[in-house]
Amino acid sequence: MGLLLAIDIGTTNLKVAAFTIEGACVGIEKKPTIAHYDVHGNSIYKPTEIWKDIASLLRIITSNVNQEILAISASSMSEAIVPLDCYGQECFDIITWFDTRAQKEAKEIVEVVGKEKLFEITGLDPNPIFPLCKILWMKRHHPDVFQQTCKWLQMTDYILYKLSGVMATDYSLASRTMAFDVCKNEWSDQxxxxxxxxxxxxxxxxxxxxxxxxxxKEAADITGLSVGTSLVMGGNDHPCASLPAGVLNGNKILDSSGTAEAFIYVSPPQKPPLMKFMGQRTCRYLDKDRYALWGGIISSGASFEWAYKLLTNVETWGIYQGNPTYAEILSQVQNIPPGSNGVLFIPHLRGSGAPYWDPNMTGCFLGLKTTHTQQDLLRAVMEGLAFQARMIVNMHEQLAGSPADALCVVGGSGKNFLWQQIKADVLQKPIEICDETEATLLGAAILAGVGVGIFKDMTTASIELSKGNQKILPNSSNNEIYQPLYEIYCDAYKATEDLSHRLQKI
Known part of the structure; x- marks a missing residue:
């Protein structure tokens, strides 16, 4: 019947995949996303390099599949921006989403607008990663480029422009620019x-x-696509992943886990959350009538990988031996009782994320004794991450004014069932694990299908294509242990905050 094509411009990889209308992936190609750094640590992507790589991936996919491409959509990280001149040509490199060169401009925005007013308008905190800060940096440091620029595009916008010649963006990306009024749902004239x-x-x-x-025709010649194939507006990568995760099937929160872990609450249509800053970022969702509350753990998968390597091998000492598998290690950790025999882990190895957002916060183990084992410590790491997840989910629920029904997990940690069971027990909520490893791409494919009428709407598609997701139910008896531990965990942040700051100054 034909295929839906999805493009994803990610921090690690550029990907193109073809899906059936039932959501089965029939082909995927990828290339590394190459970031370039200068002597000051500033980072950029080269736009022509990105486009050339995406075009080559599209050509490979189109040559490998023998079915009609019904529609194409794209997803990407937000905050990476490229300026185009009045002829539609790139006039500067793409400043990466994680580049922080615009710190001075972020401070100036606060001085002019004020933190509270900035949040009231944009739903964002004054972070230099946001495009308004980068545009002001360009205005100051490269006034010639600023004068040349006729449009600022993010990565999804840019790739769809290269394919169509049309410059447009969506609400999920626009609301991450700091130039968007999140309540009025339009660019902020103010x-x-x-x-x-x-x-x-x-x-x-x-x-x-x-x-x-x-x-x-120009894009078709480069990519192998057919002239006139429909291009459908995509969006921000995490919200795209929420569609096959089943977030729209009830009052649920997306748990997108990798090196970091993002928790995104999606509101019902036309039901705004409390516009009060409690550590979240308040944005718009793919559906313009829904809000998306963002909060995250900066070093989630990073904490687990750090602990796993530290506790399960001795290669750092120059001693090489066969390493045990994840399954072998986790089967032993599973035998450790809830509470990890009294040891507690604070998971802020790269600074704290929501709700505190403190780059100088550090991680630690509390309650260590000579009786504690490697298995105790590894379980404590997963429990600490689950406690932090609960703190963020509680924040979202207060802002939304209603409890979440479940967490929908996409990403690498979804394969760690022990971790997910611990999370279910700590939060006392079901965990639903997306069975599609390329959830972001499938989400973009769903949007393509919505655009050409294959799916009635996002909600219908999300419900239909998430039916096979695995559900992990909480063990209510473990709440007797985890509830007092969670209270200690919350107190531990304030108790160790000053110590972390003092250590960072040495």
């Missing part, structure tokens, strides 16, 4: 006028899942 930036520099905002253009 902020743009304050910083003397023309609103015309930002693209038209269109609904994710709507056709925004078609493949041009």
């Amino acid at each position: 902020l743009l006028e304050l910083f003397e930036i023309d609103r015309k520099l930002f693209p038209e905002i269109v609904q994710s899942g709507s056709v925004m253009g078609t493949v041009t």
